[in-house]
Amino acid sequence: MVPLGSLHGACCSLLISLLLVCLLPPGKGQEFLLRVEPQDPVVPARGSLLVNCSTDCPHPExxxxxxxxxxxxxxxxxxWVAFQLSNVTSDSKVLCSSFCNGFQMTGSSDITVYRFPEHVELAPLSPWQPVGKNLTLRCWVAGGAPRTHLSVLLLRGEEELSRQQAVREPAEVTTTVLAGRDDHGANFSCRSELDLRSQGLGLFQNSSAPRQLQTFVLPVTFPHxxxxxxxxxxxxxxxxCTLDKLFPASxxxxxxxxxNQMLNTSVSxxxxxxxATATATASAEQEGTREIVCNVTxxxxxxxxxxxxTIYSFREPTMNLSESTVPExxxxxxxxxxxxxxQLTLDGVPAVAPGQLAQLQINATERDDRRSFxxxxxxxxxxxxxxxNRSVQLRVxxxxxxxxxxxxQHLTWKDGTTHILQCQARGNPDPQIQCLQESSGFQPPVGIPFRVSLNYSGTYCCRAANSQGTHTLTVVMNVQNRNPLVVTIVMAVLVILGLVTVTAASLYIFGVQKRNDIYHVNQGSTWLPLTSKQPNEVLREEPS
Known part of the structure; x- marks a missing residue:
């Protein structure tokens, strides 16, 4: 930095020199020029500059x-004289002066200081921007000179949205764009450009950190x-739970x-x-009317x-018999x-009131065996x-x-034929049946085919028994011989038929011979001579 005393003295000297230039009368020395080089230079802030003051005056002073x-x-x-200027921090004007032939000569040059922006920042974006709504981009640029050569750009990626000259300190630049679906995930940034190409330097750029925009569409309809x-x-x-016209749905x-119970949700x-899908499991603590909530954010x-x-508890009814198997x-x-x-109903009889027990009492009989309640x-x-519904079965x-x-109870069978002795009994437990011949104690099989013989004839005692008792029934079985009289009659008929057939055949043969006039010659008198007869004589003879 320049000391305040030196700065004050320099300013006073500059003002006095300018005043002398204005007060001195023009003269012959003004025919010569005093040059300042370089003319109107642009230097970096805090930089140095070599300034040369020169003239064509033969004897300058x-x-x-x-x-x-x-x-x-x-x-x-x-x-000529060369001066080194240092620590150039701001725009300034330098003035060269000299005397030629007693007259003062002057020359000046404007120094422009350039500096890069110290800070370029894009204002934070809204976390989510609705599609179809205006988005305001705001950029701040601190520092930077000369401002006439400093521009501020607002960019989407590398697309230029706005370009404005930086004014004020710090410079604030804004622009408005319409957010669309294509802007989702896009990077927005701010860039400063110090264009000194006209001064023979270059284009200096400084960009802010990019900010990513998220756009969305949330329909006014509610989830289904x-x-x-x-x-x-x-x-x-x-x-x-479904919702359509949502962007980005993922x-x-x-x-x-x-x-109040959050469910494990699968979203696609x-x-x-x-x-979004989930599974709700009902518990006894939740019995009653409960709300299912679907929230999409x-x-x-x-x-x-x-x-x-509605969560309810409805277990199957419980049925009980005082005893499942009882004697009659x-x-x-x-x-x-x-x-x-x-509300319970037992075999058509309703309980007194909902929640009350339903009951029935019976005296078990044979008809109640295998009865279902x-x-x-x-x-x-x-x-x-x-x-x-629930049922239970009773065994009696x-x-x-x-x-x-x-x-x-009466059976008539033929000797040598096959039959089944059918005899069934009911009871619980299932009874066993045996039939015994009273005279001999012979026991034919029951329910199984067997060949009948004459010795099966007789009276049988069929007995059914189980753990609850016995029951008997008398069965008479009559086994008959195969009938010989019928056989004899059949044989006699066959013999008679044979005799009749032979007789008929003989008569038939005799009748055939008679119709054919066949005679036999008696050969007992061979010596008699044969005589011829007339035809009329032959017709009068009787047949022998």
Whole structure:
């Protein structure tokens, strides 16, 4: 920096010299010029400059340089003096003066100082910019000279959006652009340009750090949420949330919640369509009406849809028999139970009130064996009627009984034929049946084919038995011989038919011979002579 005292003295000397120039009368010395080189130079801030004052005057006197800058005489000669200026910090004017033939000569040069901007910054962009809305870009440039050669550019990538001259300190430059989908992910920046090419130097650029823009489209419509209307405790159901015309769909945030419980959500996108899926699992603590919430967030804005889900508990009714297997005549209690608010009906008889036990009492008989008792449970959930059914079977133990319709009491069979002794009995447990011949104790198989013989004839005692008792039935079996009289009659008929056939054949042969006039010659009297007869004599003879 220049000391204030030196600066003040230099300024006073410059003003006195200018005053002398103005007061001195023109004379012959003004025919010569005093040159200042270089003319109107441009130097970097805090730089140095060699200034030469020269004249064609043959005998110049007192060549000096008047300036507010620090100076030092570095060389001189006939008609010229060179001065070194240092620490040039601001634009200034230098003045060379000299005397020629008693008259003063002057020359001047303007020094322009250039400096690069110290700071170039693009104002932060909004985290998300709606598509179709105006975006204002603002750039600050601190420092930089000369301002007449300093421009500020606002860029999208390398595309120039605006170019303005820097004014004021710091310079503030703004421009407005319409945000579009193509701007999503684009880099915006600010650049200063100090153009000193006209001064023989160059174009000096300084750019700010780029800032990336994110644009988005969030439709005014709400997400479409698909949820089950009802969900039973312990079961799960799918949840699907979709939203169309969303950009960029892949960067949207989606939350699906069941009441206050955030669900594990899977999100996918295709084009401008976003789909989020999750699975809701109902628990007993959530029983009742709960809200399913789908929230889609993009660009700091949200769209939300809510739907109700009714969670209910409806377990199958529980049926109990006082005893599942009982002897005949035992009293059996049948009960059916379910949860609260459930209406029960046991074998067509409803319980007193919802949530109450349904019960039935019977005296077990043979007809109740394998009887099924049905319990129907009904629950109303938000206008929907739900039903669950349960059944249980009773086994009744009772003694055997042989059914006469399934065990014929009189059987007539032929000797040597094959038959099955069909004899069935009912009972629980299933009874075993045996048939014994009363006279011999012979036991034919029951229900299995066997060959009948004459010794099977007789009276049988068929006995059915199980753990509950026995039951008997008498069966008479009559086995007949194969009938010989019929055989004899058949043989006699065959013999008679044979005789008749032979006789008929003989008569037939005799009749045929008679019709053919066949006679036999008696050869007993061979000596008699043969005589001829007339035809009329032959016709009168009788047939022998």
């Amino acid at each position: 007192l060549i000096t340089l008047e300036t507010s800058l620090l100076k030092e005489t570095v060389s001189n000669g006939v008609g 949420l698909t949820v089950p209307r009802f969900l039973e405790v312990g079961t799960s159901g799918p949840l699907v 960067e949207a945030q989606v939350q699906l919640a069941l009441g 996108s295709q084009g401008d369509m976003l789909t 993009l660009g700091g804005e949200s769209r939300e849809t809510r739907k109700n889900l 005549g035992t009293t059996v209690n049948v009960t059916c139970a379910a949860g609260a608010r459930v 049905f319990c129907s449970a009904t629950l109303e959930v938000d206008g929907l009627i739900l039903r669950r 133990l009772y003694g055997p009984k042989i059914d006469p319709t399934k065990c014929p």
